Amino acid sequence: MSLMDSLFTHRPLSETRPSTCSSFFLTIQLTLLFLILTTVQASHCRTSCGNIPINYPFGIDDGCGSPYYRHILVCSESGNLELRTPSGKYPVLSISYSDPHVLVTDPFMWNCQDGDNFRPTRPFSLDTSTHFSLSPQNEYLFFNCSEDDVIIQPKPIFCEHFPERCDSSCDSASYLCRHLPKCPSALGGGSCCSYYPKATESLRLMLKYCASFTSVYWKNIGEPQPYDQVAEYGIRVDFDIPVTTRCLLCQDTLKGGGTCGFDTHTQSFLCLCEKRNATTYCKDHGLSGHGGRVGVIAGTVSAVSAAGALGVGAGVWYLRKVRAKAPVTCGVQSNENRLF
Known part of the structure; x- marks a missing residue:
């Protein structure tokens, strides 16, 4: 039975009170699903619009490039x-x-x-x-x-x-x-x-x-x-191109060849990697990757990730309902340069 099936299957009241361990495993499943969704979104930074290359410090997806130029470039559906x-x-x-x-x-x-x-x-x-x-x-x-x-x-x-x-x-x-x-x-x-x-x-x-x-x-x-x-x-x-040591390390191919970006919530620096986001560079295994609070990049949600979002929403709803019945006990204008 799939996770979605188990979420919406009606059972007798006596069977709806999960054990502490089943709640723990459900939490793990929801966390993994959320991380998969976030990775799909945050790893996508388009590098062109039509025939115009989009490089640092710019980005046409939110969370890519420098926060100084956030929401400055817009790429239409026609390119x-x-x-x-x-x-x-x-x-x-x-x-x-x-x-x-x-x-x-x-x-x-x-x-x-x-x-x-x-x-x-x-x-x-x-x-x-x-x-x-x-x-x-x-x-x-x-x-x-x-x-x-x-x-x-x-x-x-x-x-x-x-x-x-x-x-x-x-x-x-x-x-x-x-x-x-x-x-x-x-x-x-x-x-x-x-x-x-x-x-x-x-x-x-x-x-x-x-x-x-x-x-x-x-x-x-x-x-x-x-x-x-x-x-x-x-x-x-x-x-201006704001060059920082962290961005240079992130872009270094010997250190993983990441893409310079930022957390859309805090606008702090992030190195966007293929499988995760890091606060240093992609091959820095000594530090944990940037997990659940990565910047979600607007406009890059695929059909798979959209379905994942539905699963996360349903899972969170179910988990809150379960916790209410049986608490888990397992351990970024100045006018100085305005032209007209």
Whole structure:
């Protein structure tokens, strides 16, 4: 008879009072079942979303990667990766781990197909508590700004005459305004100026007095200077990789080649291994593995583990009922970096 059958079989009242040993064995069975369920969930950390690799410090399953970036990346069922920020979700174009940055795009920003049809834009913001920052390689182009409210001047000339106000001008003679990537003549009669905001309020004012904007970043293509960079549309977001000794030990193939993760309850470090989780590294047999309180990784429950969860729930219910009759006696937003 299976465990589930025994849980729900009706017996006379005299037979429902188990001995202390049978209660002990039932407890052992439930514990083993729970550990099997936890292992199935916690050992699964997806390493890609579509064609974009997902490595430390990121994770798309809860409990994987660094807790600094928890719930930041979202992988849709269709395999599209998105960056989640306080202002919404943005499609991810690529992730570089050697030159740590994420490239995202905002469908609401101006593009070549818009031409002089300036659509309303939405704010884009970052939370610095996630160790993200806007890259200085970004340049922002603003279109059809009000000359009564925004200083629109060729920057070299303006800075020569007003050096103390140089940072407040929007450069109408910038290279990018004269050579819009992929569509140099798309604007027609519209005006353009390049401005790198130094503060949040200045950005908000720019959006208030300009019809639209777009972000351009300089992409390294590995050619000799000065042809080593080309302009591309998108927003480059730099990130930090928090490197710890425990994570390096966990990833060391000689020590088991685990995956760096964290306990979803306490956000303390965990080394996720094939058969267990450890607080050090996978081959550290001198220490006990992280048992029943491992971080449960959302979205990875298989049909088998779901059935196991039902068994655990029924078992706990039964055990509480038995204990009531015969007690067992066997021995993880800052606004400093907000962009709009």
